[in-house]
Every structure is written in C-alpha cells, then in structure tokens.
Amino acid sequence: MRDRRRRRSRRLSLVGAAIFILSWSLLAVGTQADGAAVAEWGGPPVTIADVLIRVDAPLSDDFDWRGWAIALMRLTPGDLLTPEQLQQSCEALAPLARVSAHVDPGPGGAVVTVTLQPYPRIESISISGAYPLFEKDVRTAMTLASGDVFQPEEMPSQEALVVQRYTNEGYIDPRVCIRWEQAGDEGHYRLDVAIEKGPHYVLGDVRPHGNRVFEDTDIISRLKTWRIGTFGLGFGRFVARDLEADIDSLIAFYRRQGYADAAISPKLTYKPRDQRVDCDLTIVEGPRYRVRFEGNRFYSDFRLRRDLVLTEKGNLGNMGIRRSIQNIRRRYLAAGFADARLSWETDDRSEAGLAVREVVIQVDEGRRHIVDQVILRGNRRLSSDLLYEHILTRPPGTLSAGPYIAQVLSEDLVAIRALYRNRGFLEAQVTEEVQIDKTRVGETTGKETTGEETTAAVRVIVHIDEGPQTRVANVSIDGDAPLSSETLRGAAGLKSGDVYVPEQVNNDENELAARISEAGYPHVKVTGIPRLSEDRTRVDIRYRVEAGPFVRLGRLFFFGNFRTRVAFLARESGLATGNPFDLRQVLEAQRRLRDLNIFDSVQVQPVGLKEKDETVHLLVTTSERRPYYFEMGGGFQTDKGIFGRAKVGDHNFLGSGKDLALSAEASEVGSRYEASLTEPRLLGTRISAGAGVYVERSEPFNQSFGVDTTGATLNLSRDWGPHLKTVLANQFERREQYRRDDVAPDETEDPRDYDPRRIFVTTPTVQWDSRDSFIRPRHGLLASLAVDFSVGIDDSLDDFVKYRLDARGFYPLLARVTLAGRVYAGYLEPYGGDQPPEDQLFFLGGAATVRGYKENMLRYDADGNPVGGQLALTAGLEARIDIGRNFELIPFLDTGSIQQTLVSAGSDQFRWSYGLGLQYITPIGPVGIFYGRKIDARPGESSGRFHLSIGYTF
Structure with missing residues (x-):
C-alpha cells in the first residue's frame, strides 16, 4: 500500500511540475516594442x-x-x-x-x-577575443540569444554588459564592439561580438598591518592571488573576488590557530597607469582562545572539543561560545543527561606580550537517565511487537545504551499516532507516563572515561486508547466523468473494505484528476466527499468530477530554429496533432528537445489553455547553440610521448541533431585520422548510433612491431538510467602488422603475422558509473564488462574471444583523503586453432597500468623485448591526499601479471611497485608526475621510473 502511494505521489508531483512550468511559460512570451x-x-x-x-x-x-x-x-x-x-x-x-x-x-x-x-531576428552570435573566458561566459553576460528579436538600439547596453564582465575579471579598459550583418537573403542578422581586453591589473605590493603573531611573508604566501601573480612579480591577472576568497581563507587560518576574533579588511589602491593594484591588509588578530572543561566525567575533553565552533564560525559577540555550549548540551541530552547544566566564563590575560583569552566551560552532568522499561497499555488491535518497531525509546541493548530523551519520546508518540491513523483508527489517543527512580545508583562506563556516575532508572508507560477502526464502505463517482466509473474506481487508492485514511482522499483526488487529464481534460477538478457513520466505523466516499471541456492538441509552431528542421523537431517531440491534450506529454516533449543538446534553451508555450479553448496549440521557442566547433590540444604523456590532437565538427548536421566530426591525433607512438557521424536518437528511440571510418598507425613504445589499420565502426548505445549504460560496438578493419625498422628479424616468428588481415569484431559492453564527478571523483564506482567476438575473414589468426573487466572504486576516507582502487582482468581465448597474433595480446607496464616499469615492459624476454600474453591481471591502490592549493599527494601500490604467453620467457608471477605522485588539479583535470619503485627489481633492471600523466591514471 505504501509503495503504491509513493508511486502516486511521484506521479502527481510530475503533473504539478508540468502545470507550474507551462503556467510560467504563459508569462514568458517575449519583449514587446512600444506601438507594436x-x-x-x-x-x-x-x-x-x-x-x-x-x-x-x-x-x-x-x-x-x-x-x-x-x-x-x-x-x-x-x-x-x-x-x-x-x-x-x-x-x-x-x-x-x-x-x-x-x-x-x-x-x-x-x-x-x-x-x-x-521582426528580424538574431540568427547567430559569434564571439572573438573571449579568452581567458569561455564563450558561454560572454553569452551568459549578455541578455540576447539566438532567436531573439533584433533591435539595434539594444546593442550599446549589451556591449556595456560584456565590458562589465571583463572589468570584473581585472581588465583595466576593455572594449567591446558588436557588429551585425544580414544573413544572406534571409533577412535575419548575425552578430559579431569583438572583444579587445587590453591590459589587466596585476597585484603589486601587499602590505599587512597589525599582525603580531605571524610574519608578513607567512601571510602573503597564503594568498592565492599573490601566488597566481607569480609570487608578486606582476605576471598574473588580479581579480578582486579572488582576493576576497583569499581573505576568507586567511581568516579561517587564524581561527584554526585559536584566534576566533580575527578580522581582516583590505584596502585596494588601483593604479591604471602602472597597471597594478596595491593592497593594504588591516589585521585585527584579537586574543588567542584556549578552551578548558571542568566537571565533565562522562565525555572526555577530546570528544567535547568536537562541538566547538570557534575555529569555524569565530566568536563575534560570543556567538561562537554560545553555539558551542548548545552543541555540548545537545550531546549530553542525547546521552540521557536530562538535567545537564552548562555555564562558561572567560579570563583575559597576557602571555609573552600576546593577548590570551581562556574560556572555562563548567559542566554539571547531573544524573544520567536510562530507560529501564517501556510498557504499552491499551493496545488490542495492533500488536506490541509492531508498535515497538516504531519506538526509538527502549532499554539498553546491543546498538543502544538506552538513554531517556524526552524529545525522542515525543516523536515516538507521534509515530504511534500516525501508525494508528494509517490503520484507520482516526480517534486513537496516545499519552505517556514517565516514572523516574532517582534512588538507584550504579557504576556506568562512559565512551571516553570510566568513573562512578549516578543514574536514574526511567520507566515509560505508553497509554493507548485505540477507539473505533474506520473502514471504507462504499466508493462512488458522479459528475461528468469521461471515463467509466469502474475505471476510475480502479485508479483510486481507497476501495471498499480498505481501512480509511483521510489523507488518501486527497491523493485519490489528484490521481483521478491525472487519469482524466490524460484523456484530454486538462481543466478537470475532482472533489472527494467522505461521510462517516454515527459510530465512525464506516465511511462512504463520493468523488465528484467536473471534467471541463475536452481539449485536443493543435499545431506545433517552432520558432528560433534557423538551422534545425521542423520535421525533425516534430518527430523528436513525440507529439501529434489531434491527440488529446496531456500536460505531462507536453512536459516530456520539452525535456526530449532539451536533451538533444543542440539548443541553449527550449520553452513550450500553450496557446488557448488558459482560455479553455477546445484546441490548444504549442509555440516551441528555441535558442540554437552554435553548431560548429573546433578543438585542439597537445602535451606529453609517458605512454604517448609528445602528442597533439585536433577535432572539427558540426553538432547539428543537416539540421537533424546529428554530430559530424573529423579528428586527427599524432604522437610518438603513431597517428589516427577519423571521420564519424553520430545519431543521438536512432529512428526516434533512446538508442544512440554512431558510424565512422578511420586510418591508424600504431607503434607502441618498446614493441618490436607496428600496425597499420584501416577500418569502419558502427556503435549502438543506450542509457538505462542515471548509472547503467549498454553498448554494442561493431568494427570491420584491415590490419597489417610490420616489423619496425630498428628491430632485428626474429626467426621464430610466424610469417603469416605480417600478412594483411581483414577482421570483424563485435563487442557488447555493460557499464555502471555512479561516480560523483567525472573529473575528480570522491566516491562511487565505475565498472565495465566487455567481450570482443573477433572473426578473421582471410584466416583463423583473429578467431578469438577477448574478455575485459575493469572496475574502479572511490571512497572518501577522510575529509581530505580519497581512497581509489582499480582491478583489471583481460583474457583472450582463441577458437580457430591458431595462436593469436602478437598485436592482439595483452601487455602491461607503464603509467596507466603498473607504474615503475617501462611502457609494455612488465614481462620481457632475454633480449629485452616485451612479452605479451593471453591473460593480463593488474590492480592498483592509491590515496589521493589534498594538501591544499590545488595539489594532491598520492602514495600508491601497483601490481600486475602477464600469463599464458606464446613464448617461454619471463615469469607468471605478479610484479609489484610502490611510489609517490604529485598532481596539480586544473579545471579540466589533474596533471602530475609519479615515481614508481619496483619492489622485486631483478638483476639488470632499473630500481624505478618516473611517469608524467594528464588526468587520473584510473
């Protein structure tokens, strides 16, 4: 029954959200010019x-x-x-x-x-010179967007908004010019926002005043603004809000050192001619607080200090001390010390020329009240066992010391009353009788200290007067309901013979209204009228239905879609002209269009709904995102060497929401060129489809061979919820393995390995991703299971099944420590009778698998060549310690093993390494350096190795 009510409540919440959003959109029509x-x-x-x-x-x-x-x-x-x-x-x-x-x-x-x-409209807005801001930051500063009415008189105000945005970013005299031109013969306008930032302010002198406890250099070095300015040399851009955040951090530092009254106020002197800002910091340190406890026996000083807020909130007007006293009092009350009394006093003095304020908190614990018995009296229809399940007040047990807390007992009585009401006992009365035996004296053990405390035994008697139970006698529906009474009675939660819960009548009103609204009656009103019998044991419920006019969905008008085709939008909306008008379907259509990720905004306005017209049309106003994009980047990674990549594409190819992309990447280990087309909703379903062609050359470090590949892909994927995703990848490729010029021939090799091969691979994958962050996860799990079914078209070399299991977990061990672990297993099983080619085997070693070893060199032969196997096992564990200032210190432990090799070389044993890394966290992920040291280094091997990485290793 409860689960059914929860589902109804969620459903009704959706209806309420739909009504709210669409009602709001009625008011958001646009800007009307005078005399229009x-x-x-x-x-x-x-x-x-x-x-x-x-x-x-x-x-x-x-x-x-x-x-x-x-x-x-x-x-x-x-x-x-x-x-x-x-x-x-x-x-x-x-x-x-x-x-x-x-x-x-x-x-x-x-x-x-x-x-x-x-009116002519704005077709697109292009922005030049936005760096260091993103284009979306500039667009957010403006109040115009693609699809809005074009009004030249508004451009000066838009320029001023962008200027203010850059002024806030520390630029001295930024200039913004908005130019416009008509978009060909269409008559609409394209805006070009040209930004000339000019010079920016840098932080000049920082002069602390009033600090006696800490040196100037210690204070200045804690300012991130000063560090960004390249340690005060005047290279970094000064942003005032960053200084405000620095001052907050500095005050927090003072509080952690015991200076709860610390206050810091800056005075900025702007010097446009010198392009610098000097900063004077007036520091009022105040006394250093020392807190001492007296009279506490049950709780130790260490435990009570956890309730102090002086280091977090300060002590303005002694509010910090008062809040700390409240926290400690609540702690004692939760342990059963109902008579606990606390007071405090301060003593100001000077030590070594510095002011010290000692705070003494006096604790009078009093007796500890322990529940001795909980007795239920008067319950006949509901069992004592059921009632005890809803009571938190109980004698000592395995999980509770049994403290008596008056507030908890009051909540228990409310829970019992609610339980009776949900079982149809509308007049149930629940009262308590508390008997305290103060003559009982015993020896108890506190959580931190052991001592003799006096305890009072508490006997709780709960008196229950159940009263009559009310059941539903009859449910009737009258009025002009468009659905049959049988259908509506089936949708109602209350039925004949059920216990009567008054709150359920309101839920049924909404549920019946939702059912009728789905049939095209959005103005429906349902009123439930209960009638109790004289003895209050029976109730007749009559639901009166006022359906209102029948409403059909009219036409869909799409506005603002300069590039996106109307037929595509109509299909993706899932709405059809002539169907009964359903608010929830309209809300779902708005969500579907927003999820296409080709619009900055989508608003749906019903026309005629407020006026109760028989046909309601929809105006769907869209603001298109800029479809074209270009990305490029590069750097250095241990497993790639120097690399560079570029990508250009269209997010809205042919106005149908498809993503067309051309990408290229080149590095010291090879290159890859690819063209792909992605359909986010295949045939209007929730399945995403992607097709592509590629050309790749791969020469991994420390490998004796390279591979040239030409191929085509077809991938299908679907999200099944917030965490679960399935993928079916299909790949056809032509591979040609070759021996690298710098490697001598191996007479034991199979010559067929270097013949061109055509391969078809299909890979089903299941992925679970519950991480809280893609860039910097703190908790959650990322796990995937993939199986490659490979078929060689020309021969049986590539007839195999390859299994890959990858699991990564994250757990916040402490506030600044995240424990991260990874387990990976790969197994290749041939079925064609031939040994698999070397380029299909597993190799381990390097920054992404087992640190401390060269890339792919966890296992090698006598000549120092890497050895791959059909089975790969690896695991890693690291603690990501936040040391402040966007740096992480990472101790780690890695292990791995390559087994079932094609040649007899190396060992199946697990190789181990440990080490330390230091990473700097950027807005797009970490960049770090790691040193891994081999635990079982062999003769002739190096003791360890450095690795550079972009992003987390796992």
Missing part, C-alpha cells in the same frame, strides 16, 4: 464575417505566420467583435511581429484584416 500592436477601430461591437491575415515578410522564413496568427488571435467568423478584443488579439502577436488591424464593416458583418510585419 495597433488596432485601427473603435466602433460598436459587430459580428465577424471574415478574418484576413496578411504577412508583410521580406524575410526568408519557414515559420507559418498565418497559422500562428489564427491560433493566437482566436477571431472566429460569426463571433461578436469588440475593440478591446481586437486590441488584445493584436497584442498577443506583438512579441514576434509588428501588428496592425483594420475593420471593414459591411451588411453581412465586419471583415477584419490583420497585417503582420515579422
């Missing part, structure tokens, strides 16, 4: 004979202006027309077009002629 709607008529009411819509549109626009005007104005031949009605109808169109109306009275009625002049 003119109705040239002020005569008496007349009958409408005809309505003519004229569109004076020099714009190339696919928007159906006539259909939109008819839908929005709601002027129907045969209706009576008033000047007020005509003006309101024109004003409804004014946000998107300049409107004028003319009325020609005639003997058969009036002919209303409405002329629309659509």
Whole structure:
C-alpha cells in the first residue's frame, strides 16, 4: 500500500511540475516594442464575417505566420467583435511581429484584416577575443540569444554588459564592439561580438598591518592571488573576488590557530597607469582562545572539543561560545543527561606580550537517565511487537545504551499516532507516563572515561486508547466523468473494505484528476466527499468530477530554429496533432528537445489553455547553440610521448541533431585520422548510433612491431538510467602488422603475422558509473564488462574471444583523503586453432597500468623485448591526499601479471611497485608526475621510473 502511494505521489508531483512550468511559460512570451500592436477601430461591437491575415515578410522564413496568427488571435467568423478584443488579439502577436488591424464593416458583418510585419531576428552570435573566458561566459553576460528579436538600439547596453564582465575579471579598459550583418537573403542578422581586453591589473605590493603573531611573508604566501601573480612579480591577472576568497581563507587560518576574533579588511589602491593594484591588509588578530572543561566525567575533553565552533564560525559577540555550549548540551541530552547544566566564563590575560583569552566551560552532568522499561497499555488491535518497531525509546541493548530523551519520546508518540491513523483508527489517543527512580545508583562506563556516575532508572508507560477502526464502505463517482466509473474506481487508492485514511482522499483526488487529464481534460477538478457513520466505523466516499471541456492538441509552431528542421523537431517531440491534450506529454516533449543538446534553451508555450479553448496549440521557442566547433590540444604523456590532437565538427548536421566530426591525433607512438557521424536518437528511440571510418598507425613504445589499420565502426548505445549504460560496438578493419625498422628479424616468428588481415569484431559492453564527478571523483564506482567476438575473414589468426573487466572504486576516507582502487582482468581465448597474433595480446607496464616499469615492459624476454600474453591481471591502490592549493599527494601500490604467453620467457608471477605522485588539479583535470619503485627489481633492471600523466591514471 505504501509503495503504491509513493508511486502516486511521484506521479502527481510530475503533473504539478508540468502545470507550474507551462503556467510560467504563459508569462514568458517575449519583449514587446512600444506601438507594436495597433488596432485601427473603435466602433460598436459587430459580428465577424471574415478574418484576413496578411504577412508583410521580406524575410526568408519557414515559420507559418498565418497559422500562428489564427491560433493566437482566436477571431472566429460569426463571433461578436469588440475593440478591446481586437486590441488584445493584436497584442498577443506583438512579441514576434509588428501588428496592425483594420475593420471593414459591411451588411453581412465586419471583415477584419490583420497585417503582420515579422521582426528580424538574431540568427547567430559569434564571439572573438573571449579568452581567458569561455564563450558561454560572454553569452551568459549578455541578455540576447539566438532567436531573439533584433533591435539595434539594444546593442550599446549589451556591449556595456560584456565590458562589465571583463572589468570584473581585472581588465583595466576593455572594449567591446558588436557588429551585425544580414544573413544572406534571409533577412535575419548575425552578430559579431569583438572583444579587445587590453591590459589587466596585476597585484603589486601587499602590505599587512597589525599582525603580531605571524610574519608578513607567512601571510602573503597564503594568498592565492599573490601566488597566481607569480609570487608578486606582476605576471598574473588580479581579480578582486579572488582576493576576497583569499581573505576568507586567511581568516579561517587564524581561527584554526585559536584566534576566533580575527578580522581582516583590505584596502585596494588601483593604479591604471602602472597597471597594478596595491593592497593594504588591516589585521585585527584579537586574543588567542584556549578552551578548558571542568566537571565533565562522562565525555572526555577530546570528544567535547568536537562541538566547538570557534575555529569555524569565530566568536563575534560570543556567538561562537554560545553555539558551542548548545552543541555540548545537545550531546549530553542525547546521552540521557536530562538535567545537564552548562555555564562558561572567560579570563583575559597576557602571555609573552600576546593577548590570551581562556574560556572555562563548567559542566554539571547531573544524573544520567536510562530507560529501564517501556510498557504499552491499551493496545488490542495492533500488536506490541509492531508498535515497538516504531519506538526509538527502549532499554539498553546491543546498538543502544538506552538513554531517556524526552524529545525522542515525543516523536515516538507521534509515530504511534500516525501508525494508528494509517490503520484507520482516526480517534486513537496516545499519552505517556514517565516514572523516574532517582534512588538507584550504579557504576556506568562512559565512551571516553570510566568513573562512578549516578543514574536514574526511567520507566515509560505508553497509554493507548485505540477507539473505533474506520473502514471504507462504499466508493462512488458522479459528475461528468469521461471515463467509466469502474475505471476510475480502479485508479483510486481507497476501495471498499480498505481501512480509511483521510489523507488518501486527497491523493485519490489528484490521481483521478491525472487519469482524466490524460484523456484530454486538462481543466478537470475532482472533489472527494467522505461521510462517516454515527459510530465512525464506516465511511462512504463520493468523488465528484467536473471534467471541463475536452481539449485536443493543435499545431506545433517552432520558432528560433534557423538551422534545425521542423520535421525533425516534430518527430523528436513525440507529439501529434489531434491527440488529446496531456500536460505531462507536453512536459516530456520539452525535456526530449532539451536533451538533444543542440539548443541553449527550449520553452513550450500553450496557446488557448488558459482560455479553455477546445484546441490548444504549442509555440516551441528555441535558442540554437552554435553548431560548429573546433578543438585542439597537445602535451606529453609517458605512454604517448609528445602528442597533439585536433577535432572539427558540426553538432547539428543537416539540421537533424546529428554530430559530424573529423579528428586527427599524432604522437610518438603513431597517428589516427577519423571521420564519424553520430545519431543521438536512432529512428526516434533512446538508442544512440554512431558510424565512422578511420586510418591508424600504431607503434607502441618498446614493441618490436607496428600496425597499420584501416577500418569502419558502427556503435549502438543506450542509457538505462542515471548509472547503467549498454553498448554494442561493431568494427570491420584491415590490419597489417610490420616489423619496425630498428628491430632485428626474429626467426621464430610466424610469417603469416605480417600478412594483411581483414577482421570483424563485435563487442557488447555493460557499464555502471555512479561516480560523483567525472573529473575528480570522491566516491562511487565505475565498472565495465566487455567481450570482443573477433572473426578473421582471410584466416583463423583473429578467431578469438577477448574478455575485459575493469572496475574502479572511490571512497572518501577522510575529509581530505580519497581512497581509489582499480582491478583489471583481460583474457583472450582463441577458437580457430591458431595462436593469436602478437598485436592482439595483452601487455602491461607503464603509467596507466603498473607504474615503475617501462611502457609494455612488465614481462620481457632475454633480449629485452616485451612479452605479451593471453591473460593480463593488474590492480592498483592509491590515496589521493589534498594538501591544499590545488595539489594532491598520492602514495600508491601497483601490481600486475602477464600469463599464458606464446613464448617461454619471463615469469607468471605478479610484479609489484610502490611510489609517490604529485598532481596539480586544473579545471579540466589533474596533471602530475609519479615515481614508481619496483619492489622485486631483478638483476639488470632499473630500481624505478618516473611517469608524467594528464588526468587520473584510473
């Protein structure tokens, strides 16, 4: 019953959210220019004979202006027309077009002629010179977006907004110029925001004043603003808000050292000519606090210090001490010390010329009240065992010391009353009787100290007067319900014979309204009327239904989609003209369109819903993102060497939400060139499909061979929830393995390994990802299981099944310590009778697997060549310790083993390494250096190795 009610509650919450969002969108129509709607008529009411819509549109626009005007104005031949009605109808169109109306009275009625002049709109906004800000930061500063009405007079204010944004970022005199041009023959406009940042301020002198405890250098070095400025040499950009954050951190540092009254105020002196800002810090350190406890026997000083907030909140007006006293009092109350009394006093003195304030907290613990018995009296219909499950007040047991807490007992009584009410006992009375035996004296053991404390035994008696139980006798539905009574009674939670819960009537009202609303009655109202019998043992419930008018979904008008095709948007919305109007389906359509990730915003406005029209049209206003993108990057990694990559693409290819991308990467271990096309929703389903072709050359470090590959891919994936994802990858490739020029031939090799091979591989994958962050996870699990089914087309070398299991877990061990672990297993099983080629084997060693070893060199032969195997096992454990200032110190332990090799060389034993790493956390991930040391280094091997990495190793 409870699970069913929860599901109904969630469902009704969705309906409520839909109503709220769509009601809000009714108000968010747009910006209306003065004089945009003119109705040239002020005569008496007349009958409408005809309505003519004229569109004076020099714009190339696919928007159906006539259909939109008819839908929005709601002027129907045969209706009576008033000047007020005509003006309101024109004003409804004014946000998107300049409107004028003319009325020609005639003997058969009036002919209303409405002329629309659509406003030119902003097709796109390009931004140049945004660095160091992202383009989205500049767009956020502006109040204009793609799809908005183009108004040249607004451009100076937009320029001022961007200037202010860069001024806040420390630039002295930034200049912004917004230029515009018409987009070809379409008549709309493209904006070009050109930003000339000019010089920026740098932090000059930092002069602390008033500090006696800490040296100037210690204070200055703690300012991140000063460190960004390259240690005060004037290279970094000064941003005032960063200094504010530094001052907050400095105050926190003072508080941690015991200076709870510390206050720091900056005075900034801007020198535009010198392009610098000097900073004077006025520091009021205040006394150093020392806190001492007296009278506490049950709790140790160490435990009570956890409740002090002086180091976090300070002590302005002694608020820190008062809050600390409240925390300690709550701790004692939770342990059963109902009579605990606390007081405090301070003593100011000077030590070595520095002010010291000693705070003495006096604790009078009093008796500890321990529950001796909990007795239930008066319960006949509900068992004592069931009631005890809802009571937290109980005698000492395995998991509880049994303290008596008056507040907890009050909550227990509320829980018992709620339990009875949910079982139909509407008049149940629950009272308590507490008997305290203060004559009992015993020896108890506190959590920190052992001593003799006096305890009082508490006997709790719960008196219950159940009263009659009320059950549902009859459920009836009347009114103009469009659904059958049997259907609606089945949807109601309360049925004949059920216990009566009054709150369920409200839930049923909403549930029945939701069911009827789905059938096209969005204005439905359901009222539940219960009628109790005289003895209150039975209740008849009558649900009265006022369905309101039947409403159908009219047309969908898409506005702001300059590039995206209307047919694609209509398909993705999942809505169909003529269907019953359902608010939840409309909300779901809005979510689906937003999830395409090609729009900055999507707003759905129902037209005619508020007026209770029989047909409700939808205006879907979109703001398209810039579809084209270009990315490039490079660097150095131990497993790649020097590398560079670039990618160019279109997020909205052919206006259908597809992602077309061309990418290239080159490094010391090879190159790869790829073209791909991704369909986010294959045939309108939740399945994402991607196809691509690629050319790759791979020469991994320390390998005797290289591989040239040409291939094509087809991947299908689906998200099944917030964490679970499945992928089916299909790959056809032509591989040609070759011996590298710097490696001597090996007579034992199979010559067929170097023949061209054609291979087809299909790989189903299941992935679970519950990490709290993609860039810097603190807790969660990332696990995947993939199986490669490989078939060699030309021969049986590539006939194998390859299993790969990868699991990575993260756990916040302490506030600044994250424990991270990884387990990986790979196994290759041939089924064609031949040994697998070397380029399909597993190799271990290097920054991504077992640190301290060269890349792919965990196992090697007598000539120093890497040895691969059909089985690879590796694991790693590291503690990521936040040492502040965006640095992490990472001790680690790695192990791995390569087994089932094709040659008899090396050992199946696990190789181990340990070491230490230091990483700097950037906004896009960590960059670090690691040193791994072999635990079982063999003769001739190096003791360890350094590794450079971008991103976490796992």
